[in-house]
Amino acid sequence: MEKLHGFHRKSYADRLATLTEVVPLSPADLDVINRHYNAVSGDLIENYLTDYGLPEGIATNLVVNGREYLVPMVVEEPSVIAAASNGAAMLKRGGGITAHAESRVLTGEVIIKADNVLAIQDWFTNQKAAIMETALRAHPSITKYGGVQDVEFNIIDEAHVSLELFVDVGDAMGANTLNSMLEAVAEQIEAELGQPVLMSILSNFGDHNVVIATGMVPFAALQRGELSGETVATRIAEAADVANIYPKRAATHNKGIMNGIDAVVVATGNDWRAVESAAHSFAARKGTYKGLSKWRVTDGGLEGRIRLPIPTGIVGGATHVLEMSKVNYQILGIQSALEMMNVLAGVGLAQNLAALKALVTDGIQQGHMRLQLKSLALTAGATPAQVNQVVSALQRLPKHEQDLAHAHQLVANMKEDDTDGK
Ligand SMILES: CC(C)(COP(=O)([O-])OP(=O)([O-])OC[C@H]1O[C@@H](n2cnc3c(N)ncnc32)[C@H](O)[C@@H]1OP(=O)([O-])[O-])[C@@H](O)C(=O)NCCC(=O)NCCSC(=O)C[C@@](C)(O)CC(=O)[O-]
Numbered sequence: 104m105e106k107l108h109g110f111h112r113k114s115y116a117d118r119l120a121t122l123t124e125v126v127p128l129s130p131a132d133l134d135v136i137n138r139h140y141n142a143v144s145g146d147l148i149e150n151y152l153t154d155y156g157l158p159e160g161i162a163t164n165l166v167v168n169g170r171e172y173l174v175p176m177v178v179e180e181p182s183v184i185a186a187a188s189n190g191a192a193m194l195k196r197g198g199g200i201t202a203h204a205e206s207r208v209l210t211g212e213v214i215i216k217a218d219n220v221l222a223i224q225d226w227f228t229n230q231k232a233a234i235m236e237t238a239l240r241a242h243p244s245i246t247k248y249g250g251v252q253d254v255e256f257n258i259i260d261e262a263h264v265s266l267e268l269f270v271d272v273g274d275a276m277g278a279n280t281l282n283s284m285l286e287a288v289a290e291q292i293e294a295e296l297g298q299p300v301l302m303s304i305l306s307n308f309g310d311h312n313v314v315i316a317t318g319m320v321p322f323a324a325l326q327r328g329e330l331s332g333e334t335v336a337t338r339i340a341e342a343a344d345v346a347n348i349y350p351k352r353a354a355t356h357n358k359g360i361m362n363g364i365d366a367v368v369v370a371t372g373n374d375w376r377a378v379e380s381a382a383h384s385f386a387a388r389k390g391t392y393k394g395l396s397k398w399r400v401t402d403g404g405l406e407g408r409i410r411l412p413i414p415t416g417i418v419g420g421a422t423h424v425l426e427m428s429k430v431n432y433q434i435l436g437i438q439s440a441l442e443m444m445n446v447l448a449g450v451g452l453a454q455n456l457a458a459l460k461a462l463v464t465d466g467i468q469q470g471h472m473r474l475q476l477k478s479l480a481l482t483a484g485a486t487p488a489q490v491n492q493v494v495s496a497l498q499r500l501p502k503h504e505q506d507l508a509h510a511h512q513l514v515a516n517m518k519e520d521d522t523d524g525k
């Protein structure tokens with residue numbers, strides 16, 4: 104595709120024209136691209152084409168630290184928002200969720216290729232204060248929000264060491280801030296030590312950005328059909344125990360938690376890749392990948408606890424560049440990055456509860472597929488006005504026929520009926 108050489112240097116119009124020369128885009132396709140065009144986004148990313156719309160909904164019933172939130176969630180998957188609202192409603196009946204961030208410190212590394220580990224260690228011991236001063240000078244305004252907390256020396260292997268910087272980045276996610284500091288320290292190391300720096304970059308490991316959320320669910324909120332609340336509670340606790348010892352289950356257990364957390368992270372203009380990386384590396388921090396939550400049956404009901412890093416901010420990055428993100432901060436009404444972490448952990452706990460309850464009672468398909476059928480109808484070409492009619496017709500079919508092929512057939516029949524004026 105020679106035409107794409109220097110694509111990023113072309114004007115928007117030329118980029119679009121080039122694209123249409125190399126891929127088959129219909130006038131309808133071009134109309135979609137045009138309708139979602141937003142000039143602001145063109146300043147956020149490279150080779151900008153258009154905005155990609157994702158659905159946004161509001162989760163309800165979430166009570167964290169005594170305050171009820173309406174939570175904007177951006178997600179394409181049916182039943183995620185229903186589940187978050189459902190789990191939150193059950194936790195609300197137990198008094199709501201209690202959450203607190205253990206710490207909000209972002210860490211980063213200057214990784215050095217060391218030919219003399221001890222010499223670097225000696226230099227570090229004598230220069231620790233100067234290193235922290237170098238970091239601070241690289242971003243002096245950080246003292247308005249937080250500050251350089253510490254720097255540590257780590258031996259990675261016989262040829263590599265790292266200087267690990269610990270920074271309270273205030274209400275920002277802090278990656279850009281920390282990276283500037285790390286690069287300044289790297290220059291100091293090369294100038295004073297003459298040791299080649301391999302790289303300097305923040306760590307997404309997030310072990311100093313951890314939040315805990317807990318909640319109690321009365322047995323009455325868990326009763327399902329013939330199953331008593333205590334039976335359901337016991338099964339949920341058992342499901343969490345399995346996720347704690349069996350990585351193949353833990354992966355899905357944590358995906359269920361991140362269904363909710365990611366949806367809010369995206370809605371608030373945060374870096375969901377950083378959040379995902381932190382959550383899953385934390386889940387594997389002891390050598391085996393484990394579930395991020397625990398549930399246990401107590402006399403008072405089912406007690407749940409989630410503990411994970413959630414590196415987000417309420418300022419910086421795209422948080423107040425994306426127009427719907429700015430609106431979502433109005434809906435959320437949060438005042439700090441700490442509060443954001445508490446709400447996100449609460450959403451994760453609620454999401455997990457709803458998923459586990461569905462899994463150990465009706466099974467996931469009953470609740471999920473009822474909402475998924477709308478997606479099927481839309482995929483089959485139903486208009487918004489036809490969706491409910493197609494869903495009702497699908498629900499009358501045997502479960503194994505509630506599929507896309509039958510949805511297409513139903514939509515085709517409806518179009519024929521409309522044509523025949525029935
Ligand atoms: C789907 C439900 C909620 C039905 O659950 P239900 O008990 O039949 O719902 P309900 O009609 O009794 O309503 C209970 C509450 O759920 C909410 N709710 C109920 N329906 C709606 C709706 N249409 N729109 C919005 N909210 C809804 C709503 O908050 C409602 O309370 P209310 O506000 O009415 O007092 C339940 O079966 C559920 O929570 N299932 C879990 C679904 C889920 O986790 N979906 C994510 C996709 S599957 C996945 O990726 C995760 C997983 C499962 O793999 C994770 C894992 O393996 O651990």
Ligand SMILES: NC(=O)C1=CN([C@@H]2O[C@H](COP(=O)(O)OP(=O)(O)OC[C@H]3O[C@@H](n4cnc5c(N)ncnc54)[C@H](OP(=O)(O)O)[C@@H]3O)[C@@H](O)[C@H]2O)C=CC1
Pocket residue numbers: 244245248272273274275276277278279280281282305307374377416418419420421
């Ligand atoms: N691996 C990763 O995760 C990486 C992520 N990123 C990206 O980095 C971005 C996040 O980095 P971040 O440094 O937050 O981005 P920004 O530089 O956009 O935002 C931080 C700035 O916000 C200002 N600010 C205003 N109020 C506050 C406050 N209360 N607390 C703290 N800062 C405040 C400060 O500017 P001032 O000091 O001028 O007042 C601060 O420098 C994200 O977009 C992420 O995608 C980048 C590289 C790697």
